[in-house]
Amino acid sequence: MSYWTVVVTRNGSAHLTQTLDSLLNQKQAAKRITIVDDGSTDETPNILRKYERLNDNVTVLTKPDRGYDIRRVPANINLAWAENADLTTEYFMISGDDCTYPAGYTASLLANMQEDMRLVVASGRPRTRESQSQEHAPSGSGRMVRCTFWRQVGGKYPLRAGWETWLLYKAAEHGFEVQLFDNLTYEHARPRGAGHQFVYWGAAMSTLGYHPLYAIGRIVVNVSKPSFAPKRAVNMLRGYLQAELGSDDTFMLPYERSLQSFVKQKQSQKIGRVMSSTLQTKAQDNLSHPYHFRF
DSSP: OOOEEEEEEEEOOOTHHHHHHHTTTTOOOOOOOEEEEOOSSSHHHHHHHHHHHHOEEEEEEEEOOOOOGGGGGHHHHHHHHHHHHOOOSSSEEEEEEEEEEOTHHHHHHHHHHHTTTEEEEEEEEETTTTTEESSSOOOTTTEEHHHHHHHHHHSSSSSSSTHHHHHHHHHHTTTTEEEEEEEEEEEEOTTTTTTTHHHHHHHHHHHHOHHHHHHHHHHHHHHHTTTTTTTHHHHHHHHHHHHHHHOOHHHHHHOOOHHHHHHHHHEEEHHHHHHHHHHHHHHHHHHHHHTTTOO
């Protein structure tokens, strides 16, 4: 049972050392740690040269500086996968440059995934500034992926909005499972979504074919969170509408109709379950308080 790790970075010197140290100090060591430097202009290249010199299992792929663009992240992960084509492992892990993992993180994920061969994507729960994420699906960073499944869906991330969520729906579409383990947490230094201010989160709901009620509900739920600024919700809505109405940005192009139909069907079922549960709760409440009928 083995794995390798890809870390994508750009100007990540503030947290990169802690990230790499935590990956190198895992009880279950990675066969290789490949860092893709997307044209950093800070101290990142110097840090990476030191780690590559001192660690036989660390390799660095350096790209030219083309400015910051969050849309290059999936392409950089794909580059690392292609560069490690000679490496035989059962799994690979994806990490940002601002994540710090406990020493038993990878061993725990691998043990859980080995117990259930239908489990193809898994992660722990990210925690930023002592506030844990409330997501119920595996995170994009800290994500362990089964290599056989990855090859089955094409061996690369699509270069469009929603690429991280795309992998989770592809797993469901193929009859596999994904899981976020609550008892396994790690530190995520930068707030999630900060790089694109949630515009591409909104666009992803369109590209993946989200049910309109589900998309609206997701925006409303985020607005209700104390830590979620109203501007972010506006950006999510802007990104969603921009993709729905058609955009010149190829990153906002829709996925194949078959996947969109699958996503919409799954979300329709979930909406139905939520509505049914709500109606049942109200009916029971009305029976308990017959003189205060509410609907």
